[in-house]
Amino acid sequence: MLKIDDVSKVFDGARAVDRVDLDVNEGEFVTLLGPSGCGKSTLLRMIAGFEVPSSGRILMRGKDMSRDPAYQREIGMVFQNLALFPHMNVYDNVAFGLRARKRTDDLDRRVREMISMVGLEGFESRRTGQISGGQRQRVALARSLVTAPDVLLLDEPLSALDLKLRRQLQVELKRIQRETGITFIFVTHDQEEALSMSDRIAVMTAGKVDQYGSAVDIYHKPQTEFVARFVGETNFLSGSVCSVTSEQTELDLDGTDIRLSVATTSAARRQGERMSVSIRPEHVLLGARGEYSVPARVVSHSFSGATITYALDSAAGPLLAQVPFQPGRGHPLLPGETVSAGWPNDAITLIPA
Numbered sequence: 001m002l003k004i005d006d007v008s009k010v011f012d013g014a015r016a017v018d019r020v021d022l023d024v025n026e027g028e029f030v031t032l033l034g035p036s037g038c039g040k041s042t043l044l045r046m047i048a049g050f051e052v053p054s055s056g057r058i059l060m061r062g063k064d065m066s067r068d069p070a071y072q073r074e075i076g077m078v079f080q081n082l083a084l085f086p087h088m089n090v091y092d093n094v095a096f097g098l099r100a101r102k103r104t105d106d107l108d109r110r111v112r113e114m115i116s117m118v119g120l121e122g123f124e125s126r127r128t129g130q131i132s133g134g135q136r137q138r139v140a141l142a143r144s145l146v147t148a149p150d151v152l153l154l155d156e157p158l159s160a161l162d163l164k165l166r167r168q169l170q171v172e173l174k175r176i177q178r179e180t181g182i183t184f185i186f187v188t189h190d191q192e193e194a195l196s197m198s199d200r201i202a203v204m205t206a207g208k209v210d211q212y213g214s215a216v217d218i219y220h221k222p223q224t225e226f227v228a229r230f231v232g233e234t235n236f237l238s239g240s241v242c243s244v245t246s247e248q249t250e251l252d253l254d255g256t257d258i259r260l261s262v263a264t265t266s267a268a269r270r271q272g273e274r275m276s277v278s279i280r281p282e283h284v285l286l287g288a289r290g291e292y293s294v295p296a297r298v299v300s301h302s303f304s305g306a307t308i309t310y311a312l313d314s315a316a317g318p319l320l321a322q323v324p325f326q327p328g329r330g331h332p333l334l335p336g337e338t339v340s341a342g343w344p345n346d347a348i349t350l351i352p353a
């Protein structure tokens with residue numbers, strides 16, 4: 001439905017967005033995820049029509065709209081600062097887009113339907129200065145959805161809210177997206193938010209998309225070190241490829257006599273190549289378990305309710321191990337204790353070093 005084709009944006013000689021390609025399907029929830037300054041908002045603003053690409057094209061259903069003005073695009077936008085009209089009540093804020101477009105037949109039914117969808121019945125006549133931050137967020141969403149845009153762009157819409165409200169609105173936003181079937185492009189720097197809501201995530205760094213894929217793929221099959229580090233925590237061990245066939249790659253793990261054997265992916269190309277091995281902390285098993293194991297010493301531990309995370313010093317390098325905490329099942333390991341740290345074969349992701 002939406003195609004970003006080799007799009008760049010240059011400001012004062014610097015590339016804010018650098019040759020980005022993205023395809024978005026109808027009804028999809030796509031998230032642009034990346035650290036501050038990586039170009040997420042600039043890309044979104046080009047889709048909205050508030051910025052013109054320096055090169056490349058943005059196509060909607062096959063038609064190049066890169067240079068169309070914002071008002072000609074069937075695209076809605078929810079900003080972080082909301083930009084609600086403070087002197088208007090909730091109803092009039094939501095009705096605004098329909099009135100501005102002179103789409104007034106059926107207006108009352110559509111406005112009330114949207115107000116109900118975002119859970120604000122009873123608040124119709126309140127001014128937006130007289131409702132809470134979370135409720136203002138819902139008004140902003142209803143106001144953008146009421147005109148039934150083809151695509152709704154959301155630029156960090158939840159970032160001003162406290163954690164609990166944020167989690168609650170994430171669930172609601174996802175429900176509303178499913179119910180309306182409108183394509184959402186959502187910007188955030190919060191990886192948990194991205195993982196929990198998106199059909200696909202584009203992880204951005206320095207103006208480029210490093211990886212574009214499902215939340216599960218981004219988390220479990222990161223293709224670059226940046227993606228592995230930015231999305232969740234991970235352990236990086238290193239080693240050298242000792243053999244590679246079309247099926248199997250064998251890798252000697254530095255500091256150990258372990259030879260890892262994993263299914264060949266595009267990551268490993270030739271013998272002798274240096275590779276990083278990413279293993280998520282929750283896949284590290286303590287005690288002599290897993291297909292591979294290394295001797296390790298506990299450096300510290302931190303308790304976070306359901307789990308304990310141990311920092312370990314192992315023969316293969318530092319390791320974090322996140323294990324479930326079960327009250328009554330023995331005491332946590334103490335700093336200085338030795339333990340064997342292992343992991344199953346399918347927990348390993350090879351990434352070019």
Ligand SMILES: Nc1ncnc2c1ncn2[C@@H]1O[C@H](COP(=O)(O)OP(=O)(O)OP(=O)(O)O)[C@@H](O)[C@H]1O
Nearest residue numbers: 011012016034035036037038039040041042043189
């Ligand atoms: N109008 C502008 N003029 C000059 N430089 C700009 C302009 N807009 C953005 N930039 C620069 O482009 C780069 C990308 O900015 P952008 O706002 O797209 O990043 P972002 O990923 O959305 O960051 P954040 O999460 O902090 O909002 C930054 O280096 C920024 O300073």
